[in-house]
Every structure is written in C-alpha cells, then in structure tokens.
Amino acid sequence: QVNIFNSGPATQVQKFIATLRKGPPNTLTQLPGNYLGPILNFQQGQKVRVFFNNNLKEPSIIHWHGLHVPQHSDGHPMYSINTGEQFVYEFEVLNRAGTSFYHSHSHNLTAEQVYRGLAGLIVVNDGDEAKLELPGGEYDLPLVIQDRSFDSQNQLQYLHAMPERIMGFLGSNILVNGKPNAEFSVKSRAYRFRAANGSNSRIYKLGWEDGTPLTAIGTDAGLLAKPETRPYIMLAPGERVDLWLDFSGRKAGSQLTLYSLPYSGVMPGMYDRMHKDGGGMGMMHSRLPQGGKFPIAVFKVSEKVSDSPKLPEKLVSFQRLTERDVDNAANPLPIAISMQHMKPLLNGKSFAMDRVMDFEKVALGSIKKIKIFHDHDSAGQHSGGMGMMGGMQHGDNEHNGESGDHKMGGMGGMGGMGGMGGMGGMGGGMMMEMAHPIHLHGQQYQILSRNAAKVKPADYATVKDGFIDSGWKDTVLVMPGETVEIVKPFQDYKGLFLYHCHNLEHEDLGMMRQFYIG
Ligand code: C2O
Ligand code: CU
Ligand code: CU
DSSP: OOOOOOOOTTSOOOOEEEEOOSOOTTSEEOOTTOSSOOEEEEETTOEEEEEEEEOSSSOBOEEEETOOOOGGGTTOGGGOBOTTOEEEEEEEOOOOSEEEEEEEOOTTTHHHHHHTTOEEEEEEEOHHHHHHTOSOGGGEEEEEEEEEEEOTTSOEEOOOSHHHHHHOOOOSEEEETTEESEEEEEESSEEEEEEEEOOSSOOEEEEETTOOOEEEEEETTEEEEEEEEESOEEEOTTOEEEEEEEOTTOOTTOEEEEEEOOOOOSSOHHHHHHHHTOGGGOOOOOSSOTTOOEEEEEEEEEEOOSOOOOOOSOOOOOOOOOGGGOSOTTSOEEEEEEEETTEEEETTBOOOGGGTTOOEEEOTTEEEEEEEEEOHHHHTTHHHHHHHHHHHHHHHHHHTTTOHHHHHHHHHHHHHHHHHHHHHHHHGGGGGOOOEEEEEOSSOBEEEEEEOTTSOHHHHTTTGGGOOOSSOBSEEEEOTTOEEEEEEEEOSOOEEEEEEESSHHHHHTTOEEEEEEO
C-alpha cells in the first residue's frame, strides 16, 4: 500500500491519496517535492485497481486521459465523490505503449483542480515497444508543460473572471514537471522525452532555439509507425508527444533551449491585438501571450559519451484507418463548435450535470467517421452574445470584488468587451472563433483529413507543419475555421463516454457532450 500526498511548497495544498495495493514495486515514479501526481507505470494487459480517496473540501473524480477503460472507471463527473469518500477504479490496460495522463474531471471544478495539481502522467509499456530498445530508465523522462501564475505570497493564483473563463486561463510562468526555469542535465546521446501539455488553455509550439528540427516517435497514446521530424511541433492542452531528443555529437558544457515559438490565429483577432498592444485593456493577466515566444526548458550537456541508441527507422505497425473502415462515410457524426451567449457549445448544446442523459448514440462495435467543424450558423449570433458578456462581466466583478487586482483586470476586460460588442456586427461569425483542442474519451482515433480552406493562410502557415496526424490521437487541435475529420472505433465497452474541448475553462463552461455506446 502506497500513499501519495500530492502537495508542493509553492501551492495551496491540495491533497489526495491514491492507493495501489499489491502493485508491482515500480508502479509509481515519485516526483519529489512536486505538486504533480506520481507517474503511473502500467504494462499492457495489466489489471489495475486504484483506490481514490477524496481529502479535498470539494467533490472530485479522476479520469485516465488516453486510457481505454469501462464507463465506470472513466472518471465521468457523475461519479464525483465528496470529502472523505472513496472511489474504486478497476480496469485492464488495453492500450498500446504510450503516454497518457490522469487528471481531475469533476464538472465545473476540473479547470481549477487540475490547475492546483490534480494531474500526473501515465506510462504504458508493451512487448512491441520493448523490441525497439528505445531510450529507457534515466534516458526516458517526463516533460509535463504547464503555465501557472503566482501571487505575492508565491501561491498559485487562479482567476475566475470572465475573460479567463471564455478565452481560457493563461499563466505567467512556465513550469516543466512542476518546476519553473526547468533545466535538464543530459549526456551527449539520445533521450526519450514524454511531453504532455497539462496547461488549462495554453498551446505550445515546441522548437529548438537554433532551428534544429524535432523528432517525434509517438503521439497522444501510442508510438508512430515511423518517426516524424518537423521544424516544430504543436502541443495543445491534453495532447502528448513522445520526443526523440538526440544530443549526441554535442560538446560537454554546451546547452540548448527548447522554446515555444511564435504563432498566430488561435485567438479571435480582437483579443490577439489587445493582448499585443499591451496592458491598456487589461484583458489578460498573463505576461505571456498565447502564441508568444518564450523558453520552456534548458538542456545542458554534462558529459560526452561515445554511444547512443540509434533512431529506429520503423517503430510499430498498426492499421491505418480509412473511409472504407467506417459505416457512415457519407454521414459523419458531427461535432459542431459554436458560441452563443458567451458559452462555447458542441452541437449547439451545453453540458450540465442535470442533463447527463443527453447524448449521441453510437452502436457498440462500430467504427465511425466524425467531422469536427466550426458551425457558422450558430456563430452568427455573436453580436447578441457580446451584449450578454458585458452583463456577465459586470456580475463577475461584483462577485470577485474582494481583490483589487482582479477587479482592475476585470474592469479593463469590461471596457474591452464593450468595444467588441460594438464591433460584433462587423466581424460577423468569424470574430469569436478560436482554436479548440477537441478530446474524445474511450478508444483512440486517427485523423482522416484537415480542411483549412477557411483558415487565414498567414495564420495557418505558423502552425500547420507542427501537426502530427499519422498516429493514434485522443485530442486534436482544430484551428478557427478548420474542419477535421477523424475515424474512431467504439469497441469493447458500452456506456457514456465524454467528448469535450480540452481548454479546461471551456470544458467547465459546458463545451462537453457525450456518446452513449450501446
Ligand atoms: Cu483529459 Cu475528459 O479529459
Ligand atoms: Cu480523456
Ligand atoms: Cu474550446
């Protein structure tokens, strides 16, 4: 029996205890002095039982993002438990080797609970992967990227004001594996870094400072068929990418910085501009704009070594799913993104706990084509929505009036909103569009196509080479105006499985729906 206390010096303490009984001794990798949960190491085929004890003063439930598990163990918010209660998860690890992550999923509380530390990595290993002799042990490292803000007491600061809720919270500091100013001491050889974006809403464009390309060997929850080398890699909230970082040939004492490189177009133009023009509008508290350039981690070569594993030409084999594998090629299931009254919606609806029986039905065992797109018809109602937001903003300020800081930010935001409301008609439906990382629970899917005809080419050019669509995915970044078609199997388990935007503020605002598989 192992107890894990998830707390850290720089955080308001959030404690939870996960207990794994009779697990192999290496099931947990502790990250000492860290507000992230320990890494859970699973083998494909392993049967897992987790005892989740809620010691928070509010409800919580944990979801195993990326793992294909039965409804009961998937962390649907309807299973949220109260203070002092215990939830027992039981599942078999069906996934192939890859990286997933667990996090809180209690509706309306997800964003803040994850923000304050209820998240950790899951590593699944299998036999196919073992044959590849990829870098292991001390050469196989986590790279969990999060942005956080701290108050004057150095405590985590989370804002509930309207701009943060509607656009997503952006923190001012970048943490890697729970630490600021991350540094890795590496040998001159190849490493496997399991990068995960555990941020609430920040999208990273990973790239080396010196323009060296990046190589991926895996996406969300599985290894690729073969490595992919890109000038940069986009990583949206909820996404993972297995990186092959090769320092061989580099001198001892040299160092290399991994950056988030600049890109544009994921926020509505108006916000983008307000942001860049600086604090005048007071819209966002973060000193790091979405799409700005900033360092993520420094890699210092400590020691020159002569041998290094070689990057395999081929990784694992799996079936590439196509239109021929689905039973609804002409009739894809829609996931329509829209915005109404300052609420981001899926298929025109908002998730609420008293509507958990509102779902789309899918036959168990089927493989479906799903079309994720921006719905301009409902998006057209924006100018009305703007007026609404002014009102909500005001209410919010009164509510959060205790902090002068927040109030200032909020008031600035209100001014900004007023301006936007006035221009809503001009901008039309496109104006409020932003990028959304769309996540589907259950089995992994594959990406069939992207149609960026309606995306501003100048913006798309800053991100398009960073999408790795050749592997298994569970979260996909959909740019404003973009349409993404995916193929998803609905096998093995009956029941309710969520799909939602992984901008966690959007998720909490109700940008979430569910499939009933049966
Ligand atoms: Cu990572 Cu339903 O979430
Ligand atoms: Cu998930
Ligand atoms: Cu979203």
